[in-house]
Amino acid sequence: MSIKNLKMKKMKKQNEKNIFYDSSLKKRHASAKRFKIFAMSSLVTAIAFLVFFISDMLIKGLPALQQTYVQVEITYNDKSMKSPRGSVDRKLRRIVSRAAIREIPRQMQNNPQLKNTTKFKWILADDQVDQYIKGNYYKLKNKDKQKVDELKKQNRVELRFNSIFFTHGDSKIPEFAGIKSALIGSIFTLLVTMAVSFPIGVMTAIYLEEFADDNKFTQIIEVNINNLAAIPSILFGLLGLAIFINLFGLPRSSALVGGLTLALMTLPIIIVTARAALRSVPDSIRQAGYGLGLTKIQVVRDHVLPLAFPGIMTGTIIGLAQAMGETAPLIIVGMIAFIPDSPSSITEAATVMPAQIFTWAGMPERAYIEKTAMGILTLLTVLISLNAIAVYLRKRFETKW
Amino acid sequence: MVANINTLNRDNIKNITREKMKTKINVKNLNLWYGKNHALHGINLDIYKNKITALIGPSGCGKSTFLRCINRMNDLITSVNIKGQIVIDGKNIYDKDVDEVSVRKRIGMVFQQPNPFPKSIYENVAYAPLKHGIVKKGIQCDELVEQSLINAGIWDEVKDILKEPGTGLSGGQQQRLCIARTIAVQPDVILMDEPTSALDPISTEKIEALMLELKKDFTIVTVTHNMQQAARIADMTAFFHLGDLIEYDETEKIFINPKEKKTEDYITGRFG
Amino acid sequence: MKLNKKSNTIFESKNRSTQLKENAIKYLLIAASTISVLTTFGILFSILFEAIEFFKLKSFFYFLTGTEWSPGVEGSKFGAVPIFAGTFVITFIAMAVALPIGIFSAIYMSEYATNSIRSKVKPLLEILAGIPTVVYGFFAAITVAPLIVKVCEVIGLQASFNSALASGIVMGIMIIPVISSLSDDVISSVPDSQRKGALALGLTTAETIKSVVLPAALPGIISACLLGVSKALGETMIVVMAAGLRPNLTMNILEDMTTVTVRIVDALVGDQAFDSPATLSAFALGLALFIVTLILNIISVYYIRKFKSKYKVNSL
Numbered sequence: 001m002s003i004k005n006l007k008m009k010k011m012k013k014q015n016e017k018n019i020f021y022d023s024s025l026k027k028r029h030a031s032a033k034r035f036k037i038f039a040m041s042s043l044v045t046a047i048a049f050l051v052f053f054i055s056d057m058l059i060k061g062l063p064a065l066q067q068t069y070v071q072v073e074i075t076y077n078d079k080s081m082k083s084p085r086g087s088v089d090r091k092l093r094r095i096v097s098r099a100a101i102r103e104i105p106r107q108m109q110n111n112p113q114l115k116n117t118t119k120f121k122w123i124l125a126d127d128q129v130d131q132y133i134k135g136n137y138y139k140l141k142n143k144d145k146q147k148v149d150e151l152k153k154q155n156r157v158e159l160r161f162n163s164i165f166f167t168h169g170d171s172k173i174p175e176f177a178g179i180k181s182a183l184i185g186s187i188f189t190l191l192v193t194m195a196v197s198f199p200i201g202v203m204t205a206i207y208l209e210e211f212a213d214d215n216k217f218t219q220i221i222e223v224n225i226n227n228l229a230a231i232p233s234i235l236f237g238l239l240g241l242a243i244f245i246n247l248f249g250l251p252r253s254s255a256l257v258g259g260l261t262l263a264l265m266t267l268p269i270i271i272v273t274a275r276a277a278l279r280s281v282p283d284s285i286r287q288a289g290y291g292l293g294l295t296k297i298q299v300v301r302d303h304v305l306p307l308a309f310p311g312i313m314t315g316t317i318i319g320l321a322q323a324m325g326e327t328a329p330l331i332i333v334g335m336i337a338f339i340p341d342s343p344s345s346i347t348e349a350a351t352v353m354p355a356q357i358f359t360w361a362g363m364p365e366r367a368y369i370e371k372t373a374m375g376i377l378t379l380l381t382v383l384i385s386l387n388a389i390a391v392y393l394r395k396r397f398e399t400k401w
Numbered sequence: 402m403v404a405n406i407n408t409l410n411r412d413n414i415k416n417i418t419r420e421k422m423k424t425k426i427n428v429k430n431l432n433l434w435y436g437k438n439h440a441l442h443g444i445n446l447d448i449y450k451n452k453i454t455a456l457i458g459p460s461g462c463g464k465s466t467f468l469r470c471i472n473r474m475n476d477l478i479t480s481v482n483i484k485g486q487i488v489i490d491g492k493n494i495y496d497k498d499v500d501e502v503s504v505r506k507r508i509g510m511v512f513q514q515p516n517p518f519p520k521s522i523y524e525n526v527a528y529a530p531l532k533h534g535i536v537k538k539g540i541q542c543d544e545l546v547e548q549s550l551i552n553a554g555i556w557d558e559v560k561d562i563l564k565e566p567g568t569g570l571s572g573g574q575q576q577r578l579c580i581a582r583t584i585a586v587q588p589d590v591i592l593m594d595e596p597t598s599a600l601d602p603i604s605t606e607k608i609e610a611l612m613l614e615l616k617k618d619f620t621i622v623t624v625t626h627n628m629q630q631a632a633r634i635a636d637m638t639a640f641f642h643l644g645d646l647i648e649y650d651e652t653e654k655i656f657i658n659p660k661e662k663k664t665e666d667y668i669t670g671r672f673g
Numbered sequence: 674m675k676l677n678k679k680s681n682t683i684f685e686s687k688n689r690s691t692q693l694k695e696n697a698i699k700y701l702l703i704a705a706s707t708i709s710v711l712t713t714f715g716i717l718f719s720i721l722f723e724a725i726e727f728f729k730l731k732s733f734f735y736f737l738t739g740t741e742w743s744p745g746v747e748g749s750k751f752g753a754v755p756i757f758a759g760t761f762v763i764t765f766i767a768m769a770v771a772l773p774i775g776i777f778s779a780i781y782m783s784e785y786a787t788n789s790i791r792s793k794v795k796p797l798l799e800i801l802a803g804i805p806t807v808v809y810g811f812f813a814a815i816t817v818a819p820l821i822v823k824v825c826e827v828i829g830l831q832a833s834f835n836s837a838l839a840s841g842i843v844m845g846i847m848i849i850p851v852i853s854s855l856s857d858d859v860i861s862s863v864p865d866s867q868r869k870g871a872l873a874l875g876l877t878t879a880e881t882i883k884s885v886v887l888p889a890a891l892p893g894i895i896s897a898c899l900l901g902v903s904k905a906l907g908e909t910m911i912v913v914m915a916a917g918l919r920p921n922l923t924m925n926i927l928e929d930m931t932t933v934t935v936r937i938v939d940a941l942v943g944d945q946a947f948d949s950p951a952t953l954s955a956f957a958l959g960l961a962l963f964i965v966t967l968i969l970n971i972i973s974v975y976y977i978r979k980f981k982s983k984y985k986v987n988s989l
Binding site: 028029031032033036038039040042043046047049050053056057060063127150186199203204206207208211212220221224225226227228231232233234235236237238239241242243246253264267268271295296297299321322324325326327328331332336354355357358361362365369372375376377378 | 682691694695698699701702703704706707708709710712713715716719720722723773774775776777778780781782784785794797798800801803804805806807810811812814815816846849853877878880882883900903904906907908909910914918934937938941942947955956959962963966967970973974984
């Protein structure tokens with residue numbers, strides 16, 4: 001008999017002596033192990049999706065942090081004032097950004113000493129040059145490509161931090177497109193959202209927790225809040241369209257309408273978290289207030305609310321973060337127009353960050369893919385910061401009763 | 402002052418002349434830590450076959466912890482550290498090559514709160530034996546279920562409602578159902594952790610009578626808060642205090658003529 | 674010293690103005706509370722109203738049963754079956770991804786994972802929940818869809834760049850946290866005594882989970898599942914960006930098809946007149962969506978109540 005067989009026989013004999021060993025258990029343990037591994041791999045898969053997704057966004061978006069600049073000679077004279085394109089050498093005209101060229105007359109007006117001079121300046125390159133430099137798919141004519149390579153050898157091509165993305169609004173010229181107008185639009189919209197949903201939400205929560213009796217009316221309200229939370233967001237857009245725009249006649253595409261629509265969507269979150277915060281204030285505080293002869297309003301306003309406030313704030317921030325990422329209802333109420341300039345009031349046409357991302361994602365030029373990804377990273381950064389603030393607030397003000 | 406536990410045990414065995422009691426479980430120097438907390442201090446104990454052994458003592462003395470060591474249920478708690486041996490039928494169940502699942506096949510447990518599964522009464526009893534391969538589905542299984550329910554003293558009450566959920570029974574009936582499913586697995590030892598403390602007096606009486614019947618076929622170790630219960634049904638009683646085994650003897654001797662002062666204090670109600 | 678005849682006790686009667694103030698504030702709170710009720714009815718009626726306008730122009734029966742949807746100017750037909758079918762196919766794919774991953778992740782987190790692992794992993798899954806859907810849509814259109822096309826090329830199949838599979842998979846990823854979070858809460862709420870009882874009978878951990886824990890948690894898991902389906906049906910951005918625009922009645926998940934939400938968006942961002950059938954069709958579709966998600970939500974709440982009452986759990 002081979003050594004392996006002998007070993008197995010020995011183990012079998014040992015196991016037979018061991019009354020706590022059962023051969024049928026082997027199968028069951030193996031099956032149990034498979035189950036555990038299957039469960040673990042599900043979790044790993046979910047996390048792998050997350051990792052894959054984030055890295056994909058980073059890979060696509062981080063290049064947008066940099067923008068290609070080229071150093072060219074610009075002639076500032078009267079001819080350049082009238083037709084700025086002439087201020088750059090003909091061979092380099094397609095290499096520089098149209099937007100940068102548009103700026104030249106204004107530069108000459110602000111700086112009269114430039115007149116009749118020729119200077120070497122670093123200006124923004126065209127988006128196709130930018131794509132070429134970054135190694136992406138590009139559409140450059142061969143002679144332009146050669147010109148860029150020439151400039152590169154002369155160290156006249158450089159990648160710089162893309163501050164334009166944060167200081168400019170949308171543009172039909174890809175290299176000039178930025179997220180500023182969408183950011184301002186988001187801020188306006190969310191201001192409206194909070195101004196409406198915060199007071200209404202908190203008041204509803206106070207009513208339900210402190211004042212309401214357990215009657216039909218209260219039940220109807222609670223059921224409705226549950227339903228509101230489950231309604232698909234796009235239907236809120238339909239409501240906004242039919243009532244705010246058609247019935248009330250509010251301006252389409254404005255932060256006002258968008259904000260009101262989002263406010264209705266955010267109500268359930270604020271109500272639920274505010275209620276939880278109010279509920280967590282121990283009853284002894286209220287009893288103490290009543291015992292001192294205070295009225296219900298005084299007890300709630302001066303004693304319960306301040307204690308519940310951190311929890312309410314946390315819930316509001318979470319609601320805010322959710323509203324910031326909403327797109328569908330805002331598309332229905334029209335907030336996806338092309339908005340190059342930041343809005344200056346809540347009744348002007350505006351767009352929000354997620355809608356801007358949506359618009360850029362639909363643009364044919366390849367340069368917009370970067371912008372979209374960068375916009376996504378910006379949005380995610382804002383959201384993560386908001387959530388981090390909420391978590392910090394929650395931890396900081398978590399009082400243990 | 403705690404006398405030397407080892408001499409205590411040997412004294413006991415010398416004194417037992419009535420019948421030769423076979424040792425079923427031999428606990429050797431069992432120590433247990435919950436993290437840093439040393440909960441059981443060097444327990445030495447012999448549990449005898451086909452006898453009811455009661456573990457008594459004030460809250461927190463370690464008797465339930467000790468009970469759970471016997472079927473390795475404490476292994477499920479991550480902060481637990483166990484040293485020592487529990488030898489059953491010649492094999493230390495804490496040896497490396499022992500499968501704790503098979504330990505629990507031979508050592509069953511009934512809990513303080515009745516916990517039948519959300520399945521039918523029949524399934525509650527049949528599930529584990531089928532899984533262990535003790536019986537096959539069909540007549541074999543039906544017979545086992547019927548016999549277990551009879552032995553648990555509940556057959557007459559449930560024989561017509563075997564398909565009903567086990568959770569629909571009363572507290573006392575649920576506990577007897579749990580006993581039925583435990584004995585269906587055909588263990589050698591049944592551990593009971595305060596089996597009647599959550600039940601009314603009539604159910605308690607029924608289950609105590611059941612335990613006296615069951616000891617004919619099984620070795621029973623029970624934790625109880627109720628000293629009268631221990632006095633009523635236990636053959637041997639062990640008194641625990643703060644993680645030590647203070648005294649272990651025939652029940653009569655413990656209650657009528659305890660050797661240790663602590664035992665006497667507890668029994669007369671001076672503490673606990 | 675003259676005692677006020679009215680107050681023959683030492684307790685003053687309530688000051689009238691404070692009483693009015695108290696009541697005013699109370700009614701203000703009540704008014705605020707009714708806004709949520711008004712909103713629900715507002716949504717229902719505004720959609721219903723416009724949908725009725727649509728059904729005055731086009732047949733209700735054909736809407737529910739017809740298989741051609743062509744909103745052109747001449748001879749427009751509005752049979753919504755291909756749109757409903759597309760919605761169901763993509764939802765089905767999403768649930769096929771989200772259900773197993775969600776439930777088994779929940780099982781691992783509540784039954785197997787140590788506290789330290791669980792506390793680190795749970796927030797990660799919450800991140801998946803917090804990602805805006807427009808971002809998922811971009812991911813689906815730019816990364817997942819081309820990937821599927823490429824993979825299919827390699828195996829010799831042909832996939833559209835707007836395949837249902839792409840949107841379905843990404844939608845599934847989005848829904849994982851919905852399923853896993855609620856399932857985790859539910860499974861953790863199953864009383865420990867049940868597990869102890871099973872283990873004491875000599876069952877392995879896996880057998881305990883399969884035979885005792887999961888059946889006990891089943892109502893809660895069903896509820897989570899329905900919530901996930903509801904979310905998938907109402908999802909807009911992922912499908913607008915990655916799925917197709919044309920109604921396509923097919924079972925081939927590699928083809929492009931469209932959903933209810935995509936058509937709603939398409940009908941409302943065009944330049945058509947508001948009371949044209951093409952635009953109003955959005956409200957008819959919206960009504961269908963509203964009713965279905967409402968029913969799913971009601972059933973889901975029913976199941977969660979059932980679970981709560983069974984185990985007297987209040988934390989859900």
